[in-house]
Amino acid sequence: AAGGSRGNASSSSLPSGGGWVPVQARLTSTFSERRAFFASDDELLDLVRAGGESLRRIPCIAVQGGNDIICPPSTAYELHEAWPEMELRVVPAGGHSHYDSGLMAELLRATDAIRDRRHSERAGGGR
Numbered sequence: 001a002a003g004g005s006r007g008n009a010s011s012s013s014l015p016s017g018g019g020w021v022p023v024q025a026r027l028t029s030t031f032s033e034r035r036a037f038f039a040s041d042d043e044l045l046d047l048v049r050a051g052g053e054s055l056r057r058i059p060c061i062a063v064q065g066g067n068d069i070i071c072p073p074s075t076a077y078e079l080h081e082a083w084p085e086m087e088l089r090v091v092p093a094g095g096h097s098h099y100d101s102g103l104m105a106e107l108l109r110a111t112d113a114i115r116d117r118r119h120s121e122r123a124g125g126g127r
Helices: 023-033 043-056 073-082 101-125
Strands: 061-065 087-091
Touching (some): 061 073, 073 087
Parallel strands (some): 061 087
16 A cells, blocks of 8 residues: 555565565564574574684674563573674663563664664774
8 A cells, every 4th residue: 555554565465365464473473483583592602603703703783681581681691602792782671572662772772883883894994
């Protein structure tokens, strides 16, 4: 619907019944269907450990909710230990959802920080 609140829904957004499916619902169902984004619970941690310097050079800021019971903060600390170049930002009262106001604010700050680093590198002030 042009100009509507749904934006430009592609045909892949439409279920067989013809109704519109919000992006968050598609993401959640895909994540659940595939049992997460990785084949195992430790896949990302194993990749970081095995990837050495080439992977660890990728700029990364992880934002973690201090009260996240789905992905506990201990997992973020474990990843940070394996990837010390990763900046870890813990939102003490934050939970799991990026809709949490504290997490959303920190995610925006982290995104801005990555953008600003990239602009600085391009301008000759690289790290």
